[in-house]
Amino acid sequence: MTIAPPTDRVPLTFYLKDEADTCALGAALAGILEKGLGIHLKGGLGAGKTTLTRALLRAAGYQGKVKSPTYTLVEPYTIPLGDEQVELLHFDLYRMGCAEEFLDAGFRESFNGSTIHIIEWAENADALLEPPDIIISLSFHKEGRQAVLSPASPKGVECLSRLAFTRGQKP
Ligand SMILES: Nc1ncnc2c1ncn2[C@@H]1O[C@H](COP(=O)(O)OP(=O)(O)O)[C@@H](O)[C@H]1O
């Protein structure tokens, strides 16, 4: 028996020449959100994880200030999705000390199938988190950034297949 290669899980790669391109990708990602979607953002400090999330939230209809959750570990938002108001949690686990901190804060309970999660530094809590639907890796490349979007679940494949982003040219 031959097993078909997972062609539907092929990553999408974009070159983001400046911050405006990063924001345009964030806005495009707002268009593929679904209840319960989990996105992990990878990349070093300053790679653009928070910039991308801020643009996503703005495009998703959140009008208030979007702060980096550097010290709070998480910032909660409510966004309109279809006829519903959906909770979106933006985590930054860079400063998370230990697993107990994550558990004591009740973060585990937020993985309830309807809340959207966008997580920076998920690698600091890998064992405690649900597997993501989409992994986005941002890296420094030439003057800008390279973004690699990898679907990591059937839901991620479905959502990424709806991504309308044409701006980032190949590096
Ligand atoms: N495509 C890009 N090219 C160049 N600079 C960018 C790009 N995208 C974002 N930036 C800049 O890089 C920095 C990213 O900061 P931030 O989003 O806080 O990073 P992170 O959350 O990954 O630590 C910001 O100063 C932003 O203006």
Ligand SMILES: [Mg+2]
């Ligand atoms: Mg950040």
